[in-house]
Amino acid sequence: MPAMVEYIKADSFFHRLNPITKILWTFTVLIMSFLFNDPLAVFIILLSNLLIASISGILRQILPVIKALFIFSFLLIIFQIFFVDEGKTLFYAIPYFNIGRVTDTGLDMSLVMSFRMVATVSTIPILMMTTQMTDMVVVLVEKLKIPFKYAFMFITALRFIPTFMEEMEQILQAQMSRGYNSDTRNPFKKLVIIIPLAIPLLVSSVKKTEKMAISMEARGFASGPRSYYRKIDMRKTDYAVIAALVAVIPAAALMPLL
């Protein structure tokens, strides 16, 4: 989970785009995925995502995410595919008893759904991995007028995820050294059994937050108006990309007419 949102440092074309441009891109992908009903077309959109990831040097990190999304979409397919009646029968899931009829339309629809989901959802981690958190905050606060405190809360929560995961690991090991055993099948016992882990983590989180708060206050946090170190501009490339994105949607919509 934390890896999904961790910024991967690189200097690619995509990295250098303004976060707003990238956000618009995610919306474009979303719209495009819904404009087409042909599995091949949506798959091409998905491939374009991978291409962007590859150019940005984050392909290796994005593949596990894609894999996870496909596994999830496979479940969706299973639920959908047997309930479509139209179209020619392709095969049966259990041939001998003729149960689980899969038609070509059914297959098409399921594939479209699955590719659509992977394509649209995968834009988010790509966005996260190519954008520094603080840049996102600046854009959210300056352009979208979200109060700084909320944006800051969000970022800090994310920043602490790995810290708390590590802490959890340490707590688990400390308790295991006292003979603590978390093997149990009983669901009620499972609730009780996490108490020796949950309480130290809770106490530790509260203590850490207190210390953070003091450190932040000592540096004048929330004492008045705020300046921003990072400057995020819209450059010519950004406008060019946005123009392309905007143009591509009506073009795609018109394609069936050709």
Next chain:
Amino acid sequence: MIRIDNLSYQYKNGNKVLKNLNITIKSGEFAAVIGQNGAGKTTLLKHLNGLLKPSQGNITICGLDAAKTKTSVLAKKIGFLFQNPDHQIFCPTVYEEIAFGLKNLGVQHSGIENLVYGAAEKVGIEQYLKTNPFSLSKGQRQRVALASVLAMGTEVLVLDEPTTGQDYSEGIEIMELVKELNVQGKTVIMVTHDMELVAKYAKRVIVLHNGTIIEDGPAEEVLGREESLALSNLQPPQVYLLAKRFHKQGFFKGTYTVEDMFDEIISYLEGEEDASNG
């Protein structure tokens, strides 16, 4: 007691953290494992109670194969005192906190009370047994953690940075308790980077560097091996460095504690006095 044969450990990405370690620790020893952060000290410790399993090699803890035994079972033989007591404390009273380990080991309910009281007395916190551990000071909480380990009656006690993050005086109190336990027969293994602590309490010193053992021997020898220590960004204890300046004149060889140096000075001067009187 503890046998480590050709122990190696590597991460999934192939990074070798421990390389062919061979250590035998006998019953009743007081050994310090020192080294730079990242040298592998903590990784080694975690192998001792099965939290990590070796990639190659064997570890035997009091007759149990650490690679094949669950941590919850190894906990009967080897007890850990961690640096941060707050990673363990979760009960509403000190009594329950100390009893937790005993319950995990399956000790009979009737036997628990005696063991808890015994451990609390040894550590000097019997007056806090009904107190909420979260209301105690850090030093007191560390003592609660120590009592929790002691109650389990393990033969080996492992200390992970016992004085880091502590008040000096509280750290020393805990160490004195541990020293007493060692005198009574407990095997103690201590991981630390406080050289003065090593000088004061450890009888054997093992230096770990980049996953290998570069020194392993009696404290009086290893504490003087300046190059090995320097590799690990460590320095010999202050008294040793002072004593070293007199080595050429024949004094203080092998001395590294205040008490020893004092005794040597006294006996030298008495010898001189006798010589000049006699």
Next chain:
Amino acid sequence: MIPHFQRGDFYGEVRVDGKDTVENNCASIAYSVGSVFQDPEAQIVSSMVDEEIAFGLENLNIPRTEIAVRIKESLEMAGIPELRHSSTAQLSGGQKQRVAIAAAIALRPKILVLDEPTSELDPKGSMDVFNTLGKLNMEYNVTVVVVEQKIQYLAEFCSRLVVMEKGGIILDGPTRAILANQEKLKEIGVNCPPVTRLVDMLKKEGLYQGEFPINIDEAYLVISKVLSGKRR
């Protein structure tokens, strides 16, 4: 400006630069006093070093160009200019604390107060932090007030020690004079450099009457004297 050393808790009123800390909010205090705390992990807000330093400056609404200047300056002062574009998660404990120091210094406080900054660090980290503090004091005239236990470093770097117990100041004076109070220090559980303790034991035996050494060089001279003293 002289660095101090304190141990124990603060009670009562604290006046900084003529302003009562209770009456004035933290921001105005931030201009006068920079703080660094014990836990390297719980001070760092950002994932990048330069942003961490910028954080305090942003809070005080300092213009962007000025921020860039101060980031460079404070990293130089803390002796870690090479870390400017590093990720904070990958730093060692010692490096994290030096970043925290730089972040505090960037606000150009008159006093830098540190609460057990090396307590969680290994010897190298501790040395780096103390060297940084020494540099800030000597080269940049920053007043440093540090609460610490590592007496060997304090003996080396601090020119004044203030010892507190149970809310009161028990001893306050030049380092050397304070460390001479062996009995008192032992009584309240404050550590002393081993060489100082050694000479204290010799003094009790009547073998030495001079000043207490607080480091190895001085102790060498003392012990030499003692060893040769009886050869008459």
